[in-house]
Amino acid sequence: MSHVTYNKMWAEAQEGLNNLLQTETEDKSPKPLKDHPIVFQMLATFYVKYVQIFHNLETAYDQIVHPQKRLVIRQVLEGVMGRILELKNEMVELENSEFHYFDDILQDQKLCPEHIEIPIPRYFIKEKLKVLKEREKILAQILVNAGLQDIEPKKHIKVMTFEEAIRIIQISERARQGRLRAEFMKQIYLEEKRERQARLHSGKSPNLDASAVCIQKVWRGYIQMKRTEKIREEEMIFLGMSPPPHFHRISASLMQAQRVEAMRCEVQEKHEEEYKKALVAIKNRLREMEGPDIKESLQEQIRQWFIECRHITGKFPDYPDEEDGGSIVIFSQKTPEQVAAELAAKEEELQKKSKDKGKKGKKEKEKKKKGKEKGKEKQEKKANEEKEGWKMAPSNFLPIMEEGNNWYKDVWQHREEGWNFHQEYDPELVKEEKRKEVKEEIRVQVDELMRQELKNLKLAVDREKDKKKRSGKKDKVSHAGLVIPPAQFLTQKWGYNLLTSRSGTKTRTKSFAVEDYIKNARTIDSLYKELVEGGLLIKPKTVKLSDYVGEYSYLGTTLRQVDIEPMPSLADVRQLIALYGILPLGSQALHEKSPLVKALLLAGPAGVGKKMLVHALCTETGANLFNLSASNIAGKYPGKSGLQMLLNMVFKVAKQLQPSVVWIGNTEKTFYKKVPKAEKEMEPKRLKKNLPKILKSLKAEDRVLIVGTTTRPFDADLRPFCKVYKKIILIPRPDYASRFALWKHIILQNGGSLSKSPTISCLAKMSDGFTQGHIIYAAQTILSERRIRQLNRKPLTAVELMGALARQDPVYKEEEDMFKAWYAKTPLGKARAKALMEESGVQTRACAQCPDVHTVQRENGLQRRHQADEAFQRLADKITAAEQSKAKVYVVLANFQLFFQQKSITTKKIETLGMYVQKKSSKYSEAIFLLKNCQVKVQRDSRQYENP
Structure with missing residues (x-):
């Protein structure tokens, strides 16, 4: 474009x-x-x-x-x-x-x-591509020198047992023998067939016309079949139900657009370099040409101010300090009386501050006593605010946007740029900007000259003593009013004065000594190398956030309107990673002023992509990745002092080379309620006491994010766990839309073809309950190099993919319920439940005064009753016709249990019925009897809606 x-x-x-x-x-x-x-x-x-x-x-x-x-x-x-x-x-x-x-x-x-x-x-x-490339080279070189470049295998190799190996050999050998036996029998059959044909046609002469007709029939049938297939494929493409053959290839127009974008980036860099050079050149030119005139005019104005002040007040004024703005105060369009009054007021404020410092010690004790009372007052204020209503919090970014918007309006909205076809820098704008800087620099120089001139005038005219005004090297005033000499007159011996008490005894601790050693005696390069060699600083995989495939939830608002809490989609998870992780880590200004997120927890079943999201965080922001998982730091830097040194090293390098991500895998082990015997040697709880201290030490200017991943958060002690991880993202298994998109993406990524692939909707439906990891494993297992070469003559089928998928365990409903129950106990989950309870209470009180709501409830109750009757009747018929198969009966019960849950028909007897049929599959009469009792229970429950 x-x-x-x-x-x-x-x-x-x-x-x-x-x-x-x-x-x-x-x-x-x-x-x-x-x-x-x-x-x-x-x-x-x-x-x-x-x-x-x-x-x-x-x-x-x-x-x-x-x-x-x-x-x-x-x-x-x-x-x-x-x-x-x-x-x-x-x-x-x-x-x-x-x-x-x-x-x-x-x-x-x-x-x-x-x-x-x-x-x-x-x-x-x-903007930091060169730095990232250099860092990658250094990291790769350190790994090569240490012999660690091949520690992580590219593909996970599954370990096979001896019995499994024997079984595979037996299967292969029996299959080989079966193929040989079948081939031998086929040859015998063909030989017998040829003999029969020879006996039949022994007395007949060959008929060429009949042979030609036979050949024509077969050939025409084959040609017509191919034509029909082609017409069917063209129709499906026309209807949009099948992609074109070259749909997923990169088109020539797209390649051209990418080349244009790359070319624009090169032009952008070139113009940026020219602009930076012009800033220096134009500034020097302005200093040479306009500097003398600016200096002379400033001196004349300041001398005129001296004379006016002496004429009004009878003496020469005090020259404003550089901290107060220097001569800017003089040129702020104020009268000499106003300037003198402001200077006097500032001196009084300084004196008051020095007096107030002595009273701080007494006030601190009183503040501690009043701390509890203030906490209660804050809670009361929050409650009052909730009663009053909601107000928008003050924004740190609205002034920035307003300033930028005004800048655009003043300079660029109506600017004529017909002359600037190549969009290079505008020299007139550079002159306006640099003229202000030159004037400021000259003003500082003029201030120094005019201070000396004013001092000479006072000595010559008013005979006033020189009052020294020390700016950078002033004598400091202590709490008792004594003069303390400047810092350069104190001892320069390292660490002595900083680490001694008032009586002169040293109070240096081991942890403080470790910090000083790391801060002063170790360079960043040496710390970086040590962390890489120790496996604590690892190379992140190149993964983009867009590779985390997932679709948007289209029914979220609709479900919430009927008081059903929807499960988040993978697109929602992707949004939160971008908002809480990538944007603050990528921009320093954003991290300092936006709501601060220091720690982030990714919780979910195995295979939902938690580690992938951690690597995507590092890839999109160019961040360093530190691995402080319990399994990774086991046996490294033992003891308390060793752990303190480890953490100081990690976070010093993380802050110096920010942005940085500190990853703690299986972070629930750090907060175990009780450490299992098998993991006691690993000391998984080493970081438990140190993590809160680390979070306190992280400031807004430190672009460091602690990311924890867990597959079993319910094993952790909830209170300290949630104290560290205040932002918790619960990652669910993929829904139907996400599975549909994921199957398409994975099949294409592994060399498959969608035009001859199985029905994606069928795969998405059948893979319900499986995670992204399971789907990727199935696709990679089936789509080997050999299988990809056979795709043209042997298209991929859903049975192949589902066979590989069925060998893995899905995420069962019980595990998903455990995650939901755990999340409901977190602070945000409790607050959400409380808000929903309050909202439902308000709705109930409103319903008591509204007769239309009773009518709706009555209709809903009748409808649910009819649905229950029909469902139980169908269930009874299917149980009786299940042919004495326990497995079929159990599948039928499970399907109908899901139906009852969807229709909000809750009863515990359906579970009793399922367990009963599972154990005693022969007594179907008793099962149907229990079924009828269950039906009566649901009818009784639904009648309460008929007469509310």
């Missing part, structure tokens, strides 16, 4: 942003809102619109080549990203849930789910 296209995209984004800013800032003192659905709808609408603007600004920033325009876009872009994070935080606090659904808003605004996908800014990697 051209420069005009991206400029237009930028203008549209700025226009949308301007409208949003007007909406957000028009009411400076908004009234509290009590209706939570309306508040959430407002926040969600803002969120969706900001994400759309984010898309346009990110694309414009990546492709616009004008260096000065990119400065404006960058400021607005970071403001928009920060505002998105703030809105997400507001929605989480409002709904007490990490997952939110916008399907109704998308429908209202005619948008697709792709429009609210959080894009990953490409400048996160582009």
